[in-house]
Amino acid sequence: MKWEENVRKVVPYTPGEQPESKNVIKLNTNENPYPPAPGVARRIAELEPEKMRLYPAFPEQTELAEVLAAHYGIGTDRLFIGDGSDDVLSLAFMTFFQSDQPVLFPDITYSFYDVWAKLYRVPYETRALDENFRIRTEDYRQPNGGVIFPNPNAPTGILMGVEQVEEIVAANRDVVVIVDEAYIDFGGTSCLPLTWKYDNLLVVQTFSKSRSMAGMRIGFAMGDPKLIKYINDVKYSVNSYTMNYAALQLGVEAVRDRAYFEECCEKIIRTREQAEKELGGLGFTFPKSYGNFIFAGHERMPAKEIFQKLKENDIYVRYWDKERISNYMRITIGTDEQMEALYRALREICG
Numbered sequence: 001m002k003w004e005e006n007v008r009k010v011v012p013y014t015p016g017e018q019p020e021s022k023n024v025i026k027l028n029t030n031e032n033p034y035p036p037a038p039g040v041a042r043r044i045a046e047l048e049p050e051k052m053r054l055y056p057a058f059p060e061q062t063e064l065a066e067v068l069a070a071h072y073g074i075g076t077d078r079l080f081i082g083d084g085s086d087d088v089l090s091l092a093f094m095t096f097f098q099s100d101q102p103v104l105f106p107d108i109t110y111s112f113y114d115v116w117a118k119l120y121r122v123p124y125e126t127r128a129l130d131e132n133f134r135i136r137t138e139d140y141r142q143p144n145g146g147v148i149f150p151n152p153n154a155p156t157g158i159l160m161g162v163e164q165v166e167e168i169v170a171a172n173r174d175v176v177v178i179v180d181e182a183y184i185d186f187g188g189t190s191c192l193p194l195t196w197k198y199d200n201l202l203v204v205q206t207f208s209k210s211r212s213m214a215g216m217r218i219g220f221a222m223g224d225p226k227l228i229k230y231i232n233d234v235k236y237s238v239n240s241y242t243m244n245y246a247a248l249q250l251g252v253e254a255v256r257d258r259a260y261f262e263e264c265c266e267k268i269i270r271t272r273e274q275a276e277k278e279l280g281g282l283g284f285t286f287p288k289s290y291g292n293f294i295f296a297g298h299e300r301m302p303a304k305e306i307f308q309k310l311k312e313n314d315i316y317v318r319y320w321d322k323e324r325i326s327n328y329m330r331i332t333i334g335t336d337e338q339m340e341a342l343y344r345a346l347r348e349i350c351g
């Protein structure tokens, strides 16, 4: 077909499987195993269908913006809210990565980055993690068109200290540096305070993991008001209403209940520590994780085989048949019960 010559062809990002069956123990997409804060259910009962007749409010003028800004001790002029952090990151690629120089990110990282780079025709180069899967800060000292990396990194779970993040930001004052903190609440320290010192740093977070709201699609970015203005200008040139009325209302309750949020994160951290012991005892090795997942390989059995056998047992984890990481699988931290079922299955498979 002739018209196909003029079609934009992309290889899309492939998210983890969303199985139909209810019997599956789903440890493959880093969702939170606990429900959102109880206030969310209460607020659902208060949603007004009448309001759905209208276009939703602009996120930056909502109660959600106010409670989020207050929670992080910033002004609303330093906050951008979007339709999940994938929306925020995609807009950030469009807004901030406009140089002819390549944008830099690690070779093993969130696999959406190269998809956006190709989609928006942003030149990019990857920098290899070291043999222990660590980001080498010195790799980000060459001239570039911007830098992006998750901290903790995905899918390794390895956390970089704030000082090392600062090293990268300070070495790249002429471009925008984006730190994707999707998993920062599981034991890491946010580099948010650096945004006061560095106007070229954008910190991105999400409600999908630590706030148990992947299905509501809420993500946000924090940084200098100038960065926020630029990303807003692009957003309002693409779609003025990315966030729906319900998400804007329900997100508020997830932020307000600080105690519930902290308790959920602590539970996941405790389960993760237990998982380290159990998996270690079964012959797995893994870097110390600061996410709600563990990136583990087995000393004898190929990861692909374990992944497939787990699947036959209705336990889904994530596996990438990709260079350097094909002998690892990423296991999301579930409830203690779900994890017990995982250990039982693994004892059968690799015991």
Ligand SMILES: *Cc1c(COP(=O)(O)O)cnc(C)c1O
Binding pocket: 030, 083, 084, 085, 086, 087, 110, 150, 154, 180, 182, 205, 206, 207, 208, 214, 217, 218, 219
């Ligand atoms: C999960 C994840 C995101 C995206 O999350 P949203 O659900 O779109 O908010 C972004 N970056 C990393 C590294 C992630 O793991």
